[in-house]
Amino acid sequence: MKQRVFSGARPTGRQHIGNYLGAIQNYVALQEEHDCIYCIVDIHALTTLESTDRLQHDIHEMMLDWLAAGLDPEKSILFVQSHVSEVMELHTLLSMVTPLGWLLRVPTFKEKARMQPHNVNYGLVGYPVLMTADIVLYKAELVPVGEDQLPHLELAREIARRFNSLFGFTFPEPQAKLTCFPLVLGLNGAQKMGKSYNNYIELAATPEETLKLVMTAVTDPARKYRSDPGHPEICNVFRLHHFFNPARVDEIAAECRSAGIGCVDCKKLLAEGINSTLASFRERRASFAAKPRYVTEVLADGAHKATTIAKKTLAEVKEKMGLLPPVSCRIQP
Numbered sequence: 001m002k003q004r005v006f007s008g009a010r011p012t013g014r015q016h017i018g019n020y021l022g023a024i025q026n027y028v029a030l031q032e033e034h035d036c037i038y039c040i041v042d043i044h045a046l047t048t049l050e051s052t053d054r055l056q057h058d059i060h061e062m063m064l065d066w067l068a069a070g071l072d073p074e075k076s077i078l079f080v081q082s083h084v085s086e087v088m089e090l091h092t093l094l095s096m097v098t099p100l101g102w103l104l105r106v107p108t109f110k111e112k113a114r115m116q117p118h119n120v121n122y123g124l125v126g127y128p129v130l131m132t133a134d135i136v137l138y139k140a141e142l143v144p145v146g147e148d149q150l151p152h153l154e155l156a157r158e159i160a161r162r163f164n165s166l167f168g169f170t171f172p173e174p175q176a177k178l179t180c181f182p183l184v185l186g187l188n189g190a191q192k193m194g195k196s197y198n199n200y201i202e203l204a205a206t207p208e209e210t211l212k213l214v215m216t217a218v219t220d221p222a223r224k225y226r227s228d229p230g231h232p233e234i235c236n237v238f239r240l241h242h243f244f245n246p247a248r249v250d251e252i253a254a255e256c257r258s259a260g261i262g263c264v265d266c267k268k269l270l271a272e273g274i275n276s277t278l279a280s281f282r283e284r285r286a287s288f289a290a291k292p293r294y295v296t297e298v299l300a301d302g303a304h305k306a307t308t309i310a311k312k313t314l315a316e317v318k319e320k321m322g323l324l325p326p327v328s329c330r331i332q333p
Ligand code: TRP
Pocket: 006, 007, 008, 009, 010, 041, 044, 130, 131, 134, 135, 143, 144, 145, 149, 152
């Protein structure tokens, strides 16, 4: 039997090249040999959102990117977390076997509490319990995530282990599957590429927008004049050539070191590489976007398939936790 993979991502709207290289590409590859379930975690998003005005829009845009990048609803289950409400029931049940001390120690909880002191909500504390429910509801064994999620995954394993020891074996302990892609830095070269830093290039950007954004990227700070030799090993633009101009990296590095090309030339090459790599993605995206109900249909189908699995697990959990009457007293449907 194929191993089951589950991963979730917050609804951040249009995806950028950091999301693509770090996560989406990996999701797509896993579809071939695993039984994959990918989820847009809208309930998790509520733990930090100030406003939900853009939530539906962001889910739609993100799904268009996922589909255009090659996530295939024929191969994988693609759905929105809140569409399968069983996860909220399982979250409540798992919360009974999760010591509060475990949750208060999670580094992301402490960080979020510091970042939004006006809104340290109960959901924020339970975030890893909901994440555990996401994973174990489908009895997933592998969870592709970035390194930042490892403490959450560790907790998921502990909660699964504890449930199993209290109520009998039910959940496989989920393993993190780290993406082996190096960190993708943002255009300013300072932090990782991310929506919150405004240093990103959207996959769906036009070729012109892409060129304009790439032109703003920070390069080797020691290279002040066109005639100065560059240091590709410390240049973020050069790093991106590995992904978007893989056949030309040696040539570009040599030209940079000898000042044969300047940073402007180098950025033009990068924009060309990004635009040609993403050309078919952009075409597919436009064709999906032209069918306004397509995303809704994919998500409805995904929720339907996910619900079938979820109901089975939840019934098993309720039975084991003693929440169902003895078999002889049950009313058969
Ligand atoms: N906490 C994850 C993140 O930020 C998102 C997430 C929610 C998740 N549920 C999950 C990831 C289940 C993997 C598996 O980014």
